[in-house]
Amino acid sequence: MKLSTGIGLPAIVSAASMVGCDMGTPDTQTLETAPAVDPRPNILLIVTDDMGYTDLGSFGSEIPTPNLDELAYSGVRLTNFHAAPVCAPARAMLLSGMDNHEAGIGSMDIKRFFDNGTEPDQTAPGYAQPGYEGYLSHRVAALPEVLRDAGYHTYMAGKWDLGRALVDETNPAGRGFESSFVQTTGTTVHLSPADGGAHGGIRRADPLVFRENWDVVTSLPEDYFSTRVYTDKIIEYIEANRDDGRPFFAYLALTAPHWPLQVPDDWLDRFAGQYDDGYDAVRDRRVERARELGILPPHADMVDYPRGSTPWAELDETARAEQARLMEIYAAMVANMDFHVGRLVEYLRDTGEFDNTFILFMSDNGASGSAPEGFAEGYDNSLANMGRRDSFIEYGLGWAEAGTAPYRDVKGSVAEGGVLAAAFAAHGTLADTGGISREYLTMQDVMPTLLELAGAEPPTGEYHHRPVLTMRGKSFLDHLQGGASPVHDPDEAIGWELHSLRALVRGSWKLLWIPTEDEETRWELFDLDSDPFERNDLSSQRPDLTQELIGEWYRYAEDVGVAISE
Numbered sequence: 001m002k003l004s005t006g007i008g009l010p011a012i013v014s015a016a017s018m019v020g021c022d023m024g025t026p027d028t029q030t031l032e033t034a035p036a037v038d039p040r041p042n043i044l045l046i047v048t049d050d051m052g053y054t055d056l057g058s059f060g061s062e063i064p065t066p067n068l069d070e071l072a073y074s075g076v077r078l079t080n081f082h083a084a085p086v087c088a089p090a091r092a093m094l095l096s097g098m099d100n101h102e103a104g105i106g107s108m109d110i111k112r113f114f115d116n117g118t119e120p121d122q123t124a125p126g127y128a129q130p131g132y133e134g135y136l137s138h139r140v141a142a143l144p145e146v147l148r149d150a151g152y153h154t155y156m157a158g159k160w161d162l163g164r165a166l167v168d169e170t171n172p173a174g175r176g177f178e179s180s181f182v183q184t185t186g187t188t189v190h191l192s193p194a195d196g197g198a199h200g201g202i203r204r205a206d207p208l209v210f211r212e213n214w215d216v217v218t219s220l221p222e223d224y225f226s227t228r229v230y231t232d233k234i235i236e237y238i239e240a241n242r243d244d245g246r247p248f249f250a251y252l253a254l255t256a257p258h259w260p261l262q263v264p265d266d267w268l269d270r271f272a273g274q275y276d277d278g279y280d281a282v283r284d285r286r287v288e289r290a291r292e293l294g295i296l297p298p299h300a301d302m303v304d305y306p307r308g309s310t311p312w313a314e315l316d317e318t319a320r321a322e323q324a325r326l327m328e329i330y331a332a333m334v335a336n337m338d339f340h341v342g343r344l345v346e347y348l349r350d351t352g353e354f355d356n357t358f359i360l361f362m363s364d365n366g367a368s369g370s371a372p373e374g375f376a377e378g379y380d381n382s383l384a385n386m387g388r389r390d391s392f393i394e395y396g397l398g399w400a401e402a403g404t405a406p407y408r409d410v411k412g413s414v415a416e417g418g419v420l421a422a423a424f425a426a427h428g429t430l431a432d433t434g435g436i437s438r439e440y441l442t443m444q445d446v447m448p449t450l451l452e453l454a455g456a457e458p459p460t461g462e463y464h465h466r467p468v469l470t471m472r473g474k475s476f477l478d479h480l481q482g483g484a485s486p487v488h489d490p491d492e493a494i495g496w497e498l499h500s501l502r503a504l505v506r507g508s509w510k511l512l513w514i515p516t517e518d519e520e521t522r523w524e525l526f527d528l529d530s531d532p533f534e535r536n537d538l539s540s541q542r543p544d545l546t547q548e549l550i551g552e553w554y555r556y557a558e559d560v561g562v563a564i565s566e
Helices: 066-074 087-094 108-115 143-149 226-240 279-293 317-350 396-404 443-454 543-560
Strands: 042-048 076-082 153-159 179-183 210-212 215-217 248-253 357-363 420-426 435-437 461-463 466-468 493-498 501-506 509-513 524-527
Touching: 042 317, 042 443, 066 317, 066 357, 066 420, 087 108, 087 443, 143 153, 143 248, 143 443, 153 226, 179 226, 226 248, 226 317, 279 317, 279 396, 317 396, 357 443, 493 543, 501 543, 509 543, 524 543
Parallel strands: 042 248, 042 357, 076 435, 153 179, 153 248
Antiparallel strands: 076 420, 179 210, 210 215, 357 420, 461 466, 493 501, 501 509, 509 524
């Protein structure tokens, strides 16, 4: 294995820099020798990390996101798009078209042991069981593998989170990306740590969390900032092959705005004072604005909203000042993300690639209400230092609820607030530009959609000399292009499970099982057509339907290989 001493920032070749170069004569460079141009569209897949449902202006936010909003308004906003409760399962579903168990991330607990190079507890549910490998399983064909075989360039920059840093065959270069710069694990800091190392300031058994292609990155530049570098890398990779006539698939997996909240110094105070009225006021304004935009239905309200945070009015002055500052830094991360996406879009326009680029944007789960205990130890999280490289902060449950309300719960839950994600598609071929889709969609549906767009067949049976599962997701390309047929049949049961959290959606019905603090659990039933915010449990009124759907959930669990511990 080769080690890289650091990362190189891209040197983009502009058209002006080519002036005066010997471009050949008609005798040496003719149309016959120019590469044939593949007419298929480029694909740009942008995924943000832990972004709230209403964090974009086009979904109801006060945070300025003009570049993403322009794309969203020019395309179709997907208001019923479902990711996963947390990061890695979402990415496994996204890149496989499969349930997270079939794709190898049945448990985040086992995955964390794998990431740290240690042996998990052999009594843990799913230990040594297919579906609980802790990395993107080789039982599935990965999206970049299939697109690369279909003639696409495949590029990635950002968060991988689907395989440990030192295991080559589980990393992006081993799963179909020809060029990649990635953070292999789920968490690291966004600014270069004080010691310049590539462990991202987080104490791990395996500190080498960054890779470029096959090489381990052992140091980061002093001016490293995650969103800027990931964007630079995608531009660099596209530029390197821009003139060969082949389309590209570029996966920009941003780590913003995942905790720790950090931004460059010139972004620290851009939203100073704008959140002094607190998360309750921001939450209510966002709900109203999202309703005005048509993102939320007209009957959306905050009546009986099951909040978990302390009301703003009950916080003391010190807590309010700290909370307001946390949101100022978070808003800066989101606005900064929008700025860098704008740079990428401008590059595509300048190079003539934009009109032939299909853009799909989404978050990987709901807003995050907390970080695991112990992560912030040893950092300076004083009010004056928040957002800097030696701070480690997260914005808490009150602001997370402001980003997901009126939907129930936040990241980590299979209730709508945990899995419903802001998403949109933008391309000139879409039928309803500027429109809103309420079609029920999931992360599993992304891979079949992009394969259909690329004219690539999903592998079945055997792929690259190994058996693979048949893709579970459904393409929504026809839906985007004006088709009237539903993406998912009304009788299709779509199941969810992670760490004993359970859900099943069939048509408008949703079955939900969330363990409570006293460890008592019971199934709840909701009609998402009339009650998308999961306020009115109908299980006692519809016991026969509840039992029928419970049976459907157990069939799903057996089908995908859920390890059930009851």
